[in-house]
Structures are given as C-alpha cells and as structure tokens.
Amino acid sequence: DVRLVESGGGLVQTGGSLRLSCDASGFIFSIAAMEWVRQSPGKRPETIATITGAGDATWYADSVKDRFTISRDNRKRMMWLQMNNLKSEDTAMYYCAEEGGQPVGPGTQVTVSS
Numbered sequence: 001d002v003r004l005v006e007s008g009g010g011l012v013q014t015g016g017s018l019r020l021s022c023d024a025s026g027f028i029f030s031i032a033a034m035e036w037v038r039q040s041p042g043k044r045p046e047t048i049a050t051i052t053g054a055g056d057a058t059w060y061a062d063s064v065k066d067r068f069t070i071s072r073d074n075r076k077r078m079m080w081l082q083m084n085n086l087k088s089e090d091t092a093m094y095y096c097a098e099e100g101g102q103p104v105g106p107g108t109q110v111t112v113s114s
Helices: none
Strands: 003-007 010-013 018-025 034-039 046-051 058-060 068-073 078-083 092-098 108-113
Touching: 003 092, 018 034, 018 092, 018 108, 034 068, 034 078, 046 068, 058 068, 078 092
Parallel strands: 010 108
Antiparallel strands: 003 018, 018 078, 034 046, 034 092, 046 058, 068 078, 092 108
C-alpha cells in the first residue's frame, strides 16, 4: 500500500522558515512525480509544488514561487519542502502526494502568526 507520512510543520512567525518532510513507501518512489498540496479551512486544496521522479524539473504555484523549494532524495525515499519568508496566508495543512493523486497521509499543520 502507498504510505506517505508528512512531518516538520509547526508554529512560526511571519518571515520565518520551516522544512517539511515526506517519507514515502509502498510504491516505486523513484519514478513517481510528486507534489505538495495544502488546504486551509473552508478552501479548496491547492497544489503548490511538483517535482519529477528524477528530480530534474519542478513547478511552483505563483503563491509560493521564489519562497518555497521542493526537493527529493530517491535513495532515501524522501521529499522535502523548504519554506522561507512564510506569510500568514501560508497557514494550512500540508500534504505530499503522487502528482495528480490524492493525499493519503496525515498531513502536517503549518501555522504562521503575524
């Protein structure tokens, strides 16, 4: 079974940084394009970053471009989201998922206080 476990969230002040981790198992991670998705209460899920299986191409939503960086290590079956210059609007539950798939993990809460 596909298993994705997110971690690294927390409470941070505006302008701060966090690094989210995604631990993957149960599928061939090295060929799977992956993404980070976030959802705030009352809002639709937003895909904010994607990365190819090889890690050689990435995409970012305008809302996080130039502040967030997605990366992966296929040998460790891990993916990360480095989040810098956090804003209050970044407050959300963050999930990792296979690109185009549904999040299956518990997510990790990011709260940015002003």
